[in-house]
Amino acid sequence: MSTIPVGVCSLADYEQHAKEVLPAPTWAYLSGTAMDGLTYQRNRQKLDEILLQQRVLCEDMAKGGCQQTLFGQHLAMPLLVAPLAYQKLAHPTGELGTIQAAAAQNVGFCLSTLASAPLEHVAQMSPDATRWFQLYCQPSRETTLQLVRRAEQAGYQAIVVTADAPINGVRNAEQRAGFSLPEGVRAVNLESLPSAAQGDSVFSCWMGQAADWQTLVWLREQTNLPLLLKGVMSVQDAQRAVALGVDGIIVSNHGGRVLDSQPATIEVLPAIRAAVGKETTVLFDSGIRRGSDIFKAIALGADAVLLGRSVFYALAVAGPLGVAHCLRILRDELEATMALCGCASVQDITSECLYQPNASTF
Template sequence: MTAIPAGICSLSDYEYYAQQALSQSTWAYLSGAAMDGYTHRRNRQKLDDVLLQQRILCEGMGQGDCQQTLLGRTLALPLLIAPLAYQKLAHPMGELASVQAAAAQGVGFCLSTLASSTIEQVAEVSPKAERWFQLYCQPSREETLHLVRRAEAAGYSAIVVTADAPINGVRNAEQRVNFMLPEGVSAVNLAELPKPQQGDSVFACWMGQAPDWNTLSWLRKQTTLPLLLKGVMHPDDAVRAVALGVDGLVVSNHGGRVLDSQPATIEVLPRIRQAVGPNLPILLDSGIRRGSDIFKAIALGANAVLLGRPVFYALAVAGPLGVAHCLRILRDELEATMALCGCASIADIDSTKLFHP
């Protein structure tokens, strides 16, 4: 097990060390954003713009905690590891390390369709972890359903359908280094499925195979597992998804890796919460780097967040121990923020705990 370097005390510290540890090509893939990176930067800028309102001398704070119940399961803090592809780029254990760290820290883990470890391997190494499966719909419904049935059989407790990446974003950092997956890293869960049709036209090739609302309606009828839709950035899409019977939404712009010049997720979150009402579970990702970011997301309407790139960075620096440490940092930061804002529980966090000029 790799030791955590002395002096690491924040997620940004892990990012610094990860850049030193990884090859230029891998770094370009992991840290890169679409086009000019405006959306990637805006995710952080707009989180930073949200200000907290400290409260003092609050009673009854001694018994507080940051636990959250989500889809009937209790998490130690309102967080899941996001569905990150190809985690063996960062560490030989890949997803197996991350799911063990998630279980140790009492948070959830979402496995990517493009994982470099199989659905079954992840379940076997951490059978008691709260495991969700992220689904990229495949060109045929039979292939899509095959993945869903594997996740069901392996004990995953929810399906997260990603809708915001029917094509890859234009990622210049990867192009400049001619990024290619190294030997031994691949989308192993797709190995037995037919290769997608290739072509040189976005519309004639890729979008002709992309899922649509009919796909989501069909998928809702195929599984009794909770179904969440990831990549929701518009209230009208949120309302339509709810009408089709989804059990939750993930407000996400894919960390700025797909469509550039979008708003930040924290900007659209309140509108989506207003559109779907108070009860539907909503998660937010893209830009989370501090426990205070989790607090801000909860205050503006989320029930939990997903953590993406920082998991890669911690994995590259210190393996499963690094990921567990990364998650613990966020819990400590969240609890400190809650205590200083007068919130003894996640239920106490709302927009009144923010500063409104």
């Protein structure tokens, strides 16, 4: 049975231990960034630059908490485990262990199309969990629809369409390490589906098979489940997606793994929230490492956040127990931040909770 190493009390601790226990090629894949890692670094830099405004002697705080509701699903905190491919790279339990941990902490779980466990088995492992299915559109609509129908039949409660990775990012660390999937780790949910056409041209081959806006229109017609678009980084794309009927936007730059030299997600979040209005669900992804980061994202317009790499690191270090511990760390940090900033609920977290040096003091 996996145990949590002595002294692990933050997500950064899990990352340090994961680097020690994982094979070098696997570490290069899991921690890798696009090109020079500028987007990855900027995600953290811009989150760190945001300062909080502490408030003191606040009243009516005893019954506070960080619960959140998304599409009628009640969560202990405003967080979902992001869709992470090939989780058996980190631990033999893979996605089955991660959803158990998410359910134990009552947070959401989003399963990747590239999961290393069948989507039906993951659903059966924790039937009461809040679980969404992340969809990579396939070259044909027929095979894409097969995945959607399987997710519906297995009881997934939302479909998340990832739009920002029609091709893989250029990840040099992964290339230098010569990473390839080890035996026994594969995208099992795609095994019965036709393979994409191969070629050496980004445009004529890969982009010729990529999803477009008409694909999104078609998907909206195919399912009654909430439909979210992940990977949105521009106001124009967010507005168009909402006009076409999506229920939610996930502001994400894929954790800096696809396109380098992008803005940080926290930089574009406020404008996207303003553009889509209060009625559209907006989630935030890329860069979360502390409960205070969750607080900042909510203050700037997010309803909840997704957590990616850190889940992998915790799973590698201590299995499902590590993931549950990682999630609990974030909840404790978020609640401490809320209490010290005078917020008894997630709904109390607004931009006024952030330090604004130019605001009038009178």
